[in-house]
Amino acid sequence: MIKIAELEKIYRTEEVETVALNKLSFEVKEGEFVAVMGPSGCGKSTLLNIVGLLDDPDKGSFLFNGIEVADFNERKRADLRKRNIGFVFQSFNLIDELTVFENVELPLIYLGVKAPERKKRVEAVLDKMQIMHRRNHYPQQLSGGQQQRVAVARAVVNKPKLILADEPTGNLDSSNGNEVMQLLTDLNEQGTTIIMVTHSEHDARYSHRIIRMLDGQTVTENILV
């Protein structure tokens, strides 16, 4: 599903040049659950952003479902992104001014899904995440675990093929964290590919494979399953 080769990304400010990705190559197959680990600043997040089509690489090749997307412009990337990729962030990133329902509905609006259909799909996914009773609440009124469940709901509502999770349990206590990990595992078992960046060895053990990064390169790969 994802095939990356010789990927490079360099951040430049006026005085400093930081190499975030240094000729990175790896592959993720459809249905896989991959964890990416490494110390701060090793390039994991950059990788996730590029894979998530939020950022573009400076050099190298990135095949998404066999299509070269490294040189896509923003409009094309946005289009591909909204149809195929769901995101889960450490800090949830829910919009404070929208209710639970409206937050989850947002991707469907940008996909152009009609209102009755949206309602059906949002309710289905909220039901599945067991936060239906909170549908009219605003994010500030929810606990961290509930917020992250909403974020997961939003990530999966348009049935993406790939979910990118950036330290999804980073802001949660262990029981809420385990719950979210269980959700991701369930999604993976239903066929969704998941790439997760994490610092937590515990979380990483939910995955099939761990890629360890250092200084913008992969150093080892552990296959867990």
Add this chain to the structure above:
Amino acid sequence: MIYNYLKIAIRNLLKYKFISFINLFGLTAGIACCLLILTYIINELSYDKYHPDADRTYRVTRSFRNAQTGIVSLNLGTVAPPFAPLLVNDFKEIEKITQLLPNGRTPVRYGEKMFNEENVYWGDEHFFDFFKVKVVKGNPAKALNDPYGIMLTEETAKKYFGNEEPLDKMIRLDNQLNFKVTGVYKAFPANSHVHPNILISFNTLKDTAVYGEENLRTNFGNNSFLTYIKLPKDYDIGKMEKQFPAFLNRHMPQGGKFKPSEGTALALQKLTDIHLHSQLDYEAEENGDIKRVYIFSAIALFILLIAGINYMNLSTARSALRAREIGVRKVVGAQRKEIIAQFLSESVLVSWLAMILALLLTWLTLPWLNKLSGQQLSIHILLRWDVIVPMALVPFVVGILSGIYPALFMSSFRPVQVLKGLFKVGGSTISFRRILVTTQFAISIVLIISTITVFRQMHYMQQKELGFDKTHIVTLPYSAGLNDGFDAFRTELLSNTYIKNAGRSSRIPTGRLLDAMGARIKRSDTLEPANADIKFVSADQDFISTYGIKVVSGRGFSKDFSTDTGAFVINEAAVQALGLNSGEDAIGKDFGYGNRTGKLIGVFNDFHFESMHQKIVPLVLLIPTSANAYGNISIKIAGTNIPAALSHIEKTWRKYLPETPYQYNFLDENFERLYQSEERQKSIFTVFAFIAIFIACLGLFGLSAFAISQRIKEIGIRKVLGASVNTIVALLSKDFLKLILIAAVIAFPIAWFAMDTWLQDFAYRINIPWWIFVVAGVIAGIIAFVTISFQAIRAAIANPVKSLRSE
């Protein structure tokens, strides 16, 4: 999608109440000011447009010039009576013509009811073909046809006849002529350049006892007839005006070596241009001024611009708070154009809300503006399709213009950075915001300088030494009933100790000086035409002393010298215009004026007869051959007991003139009226300038609050390291004050140019002193400092531990 945008827009408005209030209030006030000014402008532009064929109706005007120098000395909106029939005869393209002769202040009497009427005109049978007013009684085609017929407005008829039937009633004018009421019409609307309340049949003038057919046919010197013509559609008036010189030479008698066309000219003026574009020496009523329309349009746009800038500034400043939302939207699939659309729909929504509130505000404040401006504006002026439709588009335009920059800016956020919290509002946007704030303050400073200049000029005009004493002078219209008994009347007046003096004259100060004849002065042996334009006033022996006018050489008229009835007294400007060396040089010189000759016996100082808009012109005083030339009586009273003086004047008046309405004015009030329209302009200008500055301050207040909130951590660190409250306030204020300084530098030349242009309208004007600029700059600085320091002090005295911990 739009629903989603609006939903979040409204929730954002409610969430950030303070900033929303500044935005909404600023835009509302801005749009309301625009609407108020728009009402005024539409009304100004609507003058005389509703008359039938207004676009092809023209007024014939006449100017006089010195045939030798070509310098124009007089411009009149009126012409002599023979021109109308001659024009119709010579120019076949004239479809219709009508004449309208103002009768000035006229005593009107019906039974016991007696009033002085101001808007009395002689109008002919074509009047109603030109002016669209509804005739409610009588036959419009005939009512002004027969001699001694008269028409009244409904109000005027009610004043005299109450509920009685006005038709066929007889009323008496000027104490000498009786007229039969032949019709009643609705009053002219406010947006007309004339407002005849009484129309007398023009044909009455043919009666020799009134004016005479001979005079109507041949008197080219009585230029007081308003004359209107109707021309075919799309007719090129230049074609007709080119033929006017030949027309004048054909019909006017040639006096001296110059052709008539060398000394006078006719021109055409579009009816609909009269109100805003005509500022002739004689107008039927005081007109508006297109310049005023421009000035207020500019102010309206300024205010809207300032409010729009507030929106841009605050939205961009606040963008950091919404960066995450934008990031999230992009992550879940929003494209840039969708983000732009979202923010634009937000600013359009705010503009729409502002528009609705502004309409309400306009409706509420219009009566107040009317009071201030002396206008009769109504919200109905705006309720027309050709106004409503563009007005409905205004929120879109304002919303898009003020929203486009924040929208473009915010939509460019990269989701990666904003979601990672790496986001910081970049340097380029800060400098763009600085440009906007500088613009706002530059406008504010221009307005402050303008306001101070306008105030100083008004003060100067009212305080400038006039050259005579205007206080405690009561003026009354002269009545022919006093022609024989004036001396007895005057003696009786002066028998009261509170009456100091009384004199008669054709015109009184505050009036215009429009009467002129040819002047001749003795050079070597003969009287030679003086190449000088000298106006004249008919005055009696007591005029100069009543006004306390200073005689600098020779003497004024005196009853002790019987020869004075043929003598002349001139002002210093006339001495100069006649090429005489000094006042002393003038005394005893032979002088000719019109067809009179006599000696120059005195020179008086140059005093301000007319308003400060006019230069002091050469002036000659002469004692008229007939007392009919007098138009006014001026009475100097003692300031100690004004009511007693007034009651004595009234008593004496009623004794001598029982048939004439008693009506007096105070001269100093006339002077105030002279500058009334400027005074009004000044107050309106001040109010709008204040609003503009206030909105700019609101914006600065919001922006500084925001800028400071972003530096809370820095302030905390500085305080921990030992910075005092003062140094922190200075630090936070410095940035903004620098902008004020730049704004001042930009504003100064603009303000100077604008005010210098404005002052050109006054013959006597102030120089713009340098300190006005300093004061304006300092005022702007203080306003800005107070606005900012309110926030800065709060930030500076806050406990640093709090701000640092919350990071």
